């Protein structure tokens with residue numbers, strides 16, 4: 092499912108949303124939901140609660156017409172023979188769910204028409220710096236910034252010279268000077284133009300300025316009998332380069348690592364219909380499994396009974412009781428990292444009734460409890476196959492840090508994630524968590540450090556924990572740490 096970043100919407104849309112949500116006393120996010128529901132049907136209120144800001148009501152200037160884009164490019168087409176390939180580039184970018192708004196220089200219009208670019212991009216095409224329809228609200232600035240990337244294809248010798256020298260006497264060069272977005276150039280010109288000392292100087296300057304170049308390739312020129320370096324890269328190559336800049340590959344710091352995680356409660360049977368349980372939802376362990384998988388790890392999740400979908404790309408082993416959980420954990424070894432987030436019942440009924448226990452006049456049947464296996468301690472104390480990093484969770488309702496520190500020592504694990512689960516916190520079954528990471532520092536004589544994190548969603552806790560793990564086992568961070 093695509094996600095919408097409000098921050099990236101057009102300014103006038105954001106203003107409209109802010110005003111409308113303030114008027115209706117809703118969050119901006121909730122207001123967007125209401126608007127979408129209205130559009131689909133069951134309109135709750137008129138679409139214009141007050142007169143919309145001028146840009147929203149004005150002619151089709153710079154307005155996005157399609158649904159929510161995942162990424163957007165301003166494509167500047169320069170005046171070279173390769174401009175025809177840029178029409179294909181529009182298609183290639185759109186295939187990748189990248190929205191394209193085209194700017195054609197005056198010279199470009201000698202090679203391709205604004206109509207063709209508009210038909211392929213499904214957007215208005217921009218050609219003129221002094222266009223009153225666009226410029227009533229500084230359209231060139233918005234074309235420069237209201238996108239994720241600017242692509243110039245073909246980047247002619249002339250356009251590159253203007254860029255290198257900071258000219259801004261037409262729409263394309265003004266956008267390139269006014270942008271704070273990454274710029275990708277696909278140069279195309281005759282080999283003599285490409286090798287000319289002036290072009291060489293300009294290319295060096297542009298690279299120093301942080302502009303990214305794709306190509307040019309070597310091959311035959313449009314001019315009969317000429318060949319050499321100067322052919323514009325193929326549309327598909329430019330689209331791939333643009334996509335790499337727009338969606339850089341996510342780092343996979345846990346690639347090659349096997350992570351074993353437990354999650355959820357356990358159910359300890361009393362008889363065939365009754366069991367002892369706890370309020371754990373499994374959300375935290377599942378979020379950690381998803382975050383570790385996203386960081387490239389092979390993840391095995393041993394889960395007690397929960398009401399959650401299995402995370403994608405994770406091997407999930409479903410169990411009921413503590414003894415089954417231990418069995419599956421042991422069967423899943425070896426692992427590089429083991430994270431025991433499950434709320435395992437400490438006790439179980441000594442002899443589970445084979446039939447449903449009946450009410451008798453003698454009162455409640457005595458329930459004799461025996462201790463369950465301690466999964467965290469069992470795995471932490473293994474001599475063979477002990478995962479190099481063993482992390483336990485301590486759910487406490489009082490003396491959180493002290494209890495967690497003594498648990499760390501008692502169980503023999505390396506880290507403890509301690510959280511306060513007293514009812515007032517809403518952690519059990521809720522979506523947020525306030526945790527403290529307590530770790531034993533092997534390099535500092537086993538010194539124990541306590542790192543307290545602010546209140547976060549369970550997903551954020553998972554991402555942060557995985558980042559710490561990645562740093563610890565590989566020296567690489569799994570994601571930018573949260574400031575706290």
Ligand SMILES: Cc1cc2nc3c(=O)[nH]c(=O)nc-3n(C[C@H](O)[C@H](O)[C@H](O)COP(=O)(O)O)c2cc1C
Pocket residue numbers: 168169170171172173196197198199245246247248249250279280281284
């Ligand atoms: C038929 C023809 C083909 C051209 N091809 C190129 C080209 O491939 N690369 C280039 O840099 N200039 C080429 N030019 C020259 C540019 O069109 C010219 O320098 C123009 O001012 C560039 O405008 P721009 O800055 O809007 O791209 C060509 C000119 C003509 C007449």
